[in-house]
Amino acid sequence: MPKAPRNLQACQECRSRKVRCDGVKPRCNVCLRRNEACQWPARLVPGNYQLVYVEEAIPEQTRPRQSPGHDAYPSPAPLAGKPLPVPLRQRLVHLFSQTHHMLELCGCIDLDMVNSATTTDTEDFLLQSILALSSLYLTDVEAASDSRFTDSKSLLCFYRSKAQASSRALSDKPSIITIQANLVLGLGELLTMATSKAWLHIGLAIRMAQSLRMRREHNRRHVPRQREVRRRTFWACVVLDCLVAYCTHRTQTIDLALVQLHLPCHEVAFAFGHESPGPTVAELGRGTRDGPAEQASLAYFVKTFLLWSPVARIYVDGGRGAEQSGAPKPVVSSGDYEAVMAAWRDALPDEMQFSERNLRAHQSLGQMAHFVSMHLLVQHATFLSHHEYLPHVEESDVASTLAAASTLKDSDADAILICLHGANTVVAMLRLVDNITAGLNYTQLGVCAGVPIVTAASVLLWAHHCSRAATLFVRLSDDEVARARYDVDYLIGILDSWTKTWRLARAWANCVRLLDEFYQSRYRRGNQHVNNSSTDSVPSPTSGESVPVSPIPLRDGDGYPDVTMIPTETYYKVRLITGLILEQPELCKKFLRTSSEETPSDGGLQESVDLWGVDIEDFLWMNDPDLVMAASTLWSDFTL
Template structure:
């Protein structure tokens, strides 16, 4: 109730009431997270997950309250309360000053919001201080991700710690929220789980990333975000729901592929239309656009639709090819790659048809890149083309013939079945159009990565994405194949070696902020060691690097040790948790290369153990070091007994 100068009372509009006041039918102050009535009575204050029709949120007036029930601190700029914290005033994660909070939001919007998360926040109405009251979980998740990118000197000056430590602090608060809210589906919670999942992926806590992404997907299904059933929402609310669903779709594919797990959302469950243009979303206009099923009818409407619908469609096509690769590849495909009935052939044709239907302005070139920078869609443009090129080599690489069968000894007992795929083709089978497509796509990925790396700081930021990392990993692996197996003029070894080193350096340049880049880099190093050992081209191999003193699979040394509490880092998968026994992998080098590349996020100890076993069995299959004369440089002392 407000009082005018004349002394007359004016009744102010009441915000949405909390659950307890609504039940008691008393007037609620509407202030969150605790209304005045609940604070006075020292009762728990809970709220409906969405505003009532015509309702709104009111922020807490912290000048009125020193502390809340249960010892919670409610003063200053305002804490982010992350669950019941009895008697512990230091457990709340306090918001930084307004300008620092805005700085963290700006980093989030520039780095991940428009790429992996489909711009699900309505920027014109976005206020982090208000959002902190509505969803502490989402704000702490955003801060935990954004903190990774703050410059070192700025982090020390403004926050008093290093960026990674700051990110870890906010992540601990976000994880507590994640545990408490896992059975409370809402748009904010879905968005928070997705943001936190991305943060856990790039900090190499991939088990948490997989679990958080899965929780977000289940919540989206509980709220039926994948369909257009809820017509009572405003145009803006509908679009937020659509974009949140598509963010689930994108993050599902990203994290599932990175962690070598099956996708949780298939195309049939994506019945909602693709995201609207940014202007329509900003002005909250009614919009009726294409879906995944009919996007090919709209490829001439780029200026009306924007890039995001084409980027998501390309992601779906890439995902089909990625699934074929991760679910067994040519070892499980009963059709030859040229068989029209086979999935590889169908997926390849679908990708070719989509690519040929794209307007010229969506095809990768330096000129088009500058054009989309001006329109603010550079991230989607880069992601679309990386996915296109990667889709043309991710499964194609399985049809790159290795040379190990040429050097196998007739005296060795070899399981002949391992020399053929499920379609009955020899692993030495060569289909030159497939090989050429793979090599051309790998060179395109390398050229893209090189151009962006040599560009401005913004260009480098656009390249630093998990999708780019997946494409770079495949490209680097194919460059190694060229280096160790090819002798033709089209594939000079010195160029392949330089390209591999270039891509490895790009991955390494991310290690200071992305712990997962350490996993990717060491995986490429291990692959190079496997090739070197298999083809006997190196005088020495660093077996000390591979050895961990035991074959017992324990945990990754990259995990940050925390106290034994609910927020402690999971120790990772152990040998009994479904990790494939490397000694059971087929004898062929084809399978060992794939075994390394499919699981880059395994703990370091696991990968070293696998590499030792691979090299031991590769030697048994390929070499008799005392009779094979051409490889004089190979050191027989490297054999693992």
């Protein structure tokens, strides 16, 4: 019986060199790395026909595509064959390495691999995600150095579309690189306020990491550097899981109690691939395996983040509203977690305590983002849950009862003092950083800094507008009230300085402005508020008003709250303004609605605009003296 013909697996170039060929057609990776022509021996199929490998794929027919909340942009297929100019690509990778994103990603990205010639689909996916994220910081002139792009926005849309397509194609192929690529892509979606997509991409990365069982040290077969990359990649999943959950008011998906990994090692050991794993979460701070604190700044940041995460989870999952609804209370209360955070803050070594000297030292080491973000989260944990218990006029009779019955066991005075101290400390930290760095920009601070800024601004707005009318327990002086207003303007200025880069920062800034106007209406226009939960009086959009939409609009039954089932007190409206409203602005029309006996005149409207310095084009002024709504153009501008 004749033998079947042997199937040739190597190209002619590899056969002549007698090297192992991976058999990838039309061009194997060996020839690709050597930049040599890859030729394959003729192969006959039944009928004596010869297979011919085509170097270029047949171009697909494309047309402009548009999704809700996004501008139409051309499909990447017509442009896919031409790579970025080398200087532009190097510029984008450099921007990525120099921003705070390496902190949020726990330094898990191998930039040497990114800078090399990519050869696989997974590496292409990671590069596409990095280029899309870095495009946020690119100028239009730099983007136009590639003739295919008119500005940085078109470059962002192009590479984001390619990364999204790669994510879909590789969704069933978990690997370290695809996890990292989905994390980078999800972070970019979060910063551009495509919050639903951010949740989905980061969630996909988490599922991939769980499928590879990365929450434990099941990686002894790998070399030390690969083991550290795996650890950092999973810690990046944890950090972004908490951040996207907080920013979109969703539940965290990773059970931190089940994570059994070493914290990130110091950068010298990571760079040289030494066998030097970081301490565990329990070991860090006890002095047994800490090592020099200045070399373990990332480990200190990660542990601080892990201690902040449960406080944020309790707040997002219901906070004060969960107590009123009769929902089961958590086994460990927010107050218990705050005590743990306070003990951790006191146990920090001298090099990690917040001071001007240490701030300058960490800046010189390139660790300012680690140091500042860590301490802002420490302060944020001290007053995040308490700020929902700040008293208001119509709640003055029941606020103390609610607070006393809560897991926090606060009186009005306790809640006020805790919140004011925390907010003032956040402002003082930011002013010190501002003085040292001569201006806060995206290279020093990241998303972890924006979260405490919004909560601190909410507390200071309460102090300015509500404190004297809402409580007699704590009396603020005229200077303290004026100082609160001054500090709010300072915080808004910080957020405004980031808006050109982040749509998320614009959302935060405008939420603070909306809360400012809400408090002004309630406490400075006669306090003529009447609670009304009827949906009949909800104003319908006029023909000239565009209805705002989120990237993936929600409908009744898809997580859209029932207006009759939510609290009607002021604290919940504040919660909606500073949280839920970021993703679902249409909730304003249902839950932030008030009624009044009088309709403001046009003159009064313009006077209010001039008084508070709000751009009339950014807000839809409703015929209601107690509430200012964000205009649909404002919300639709969150996404590209």
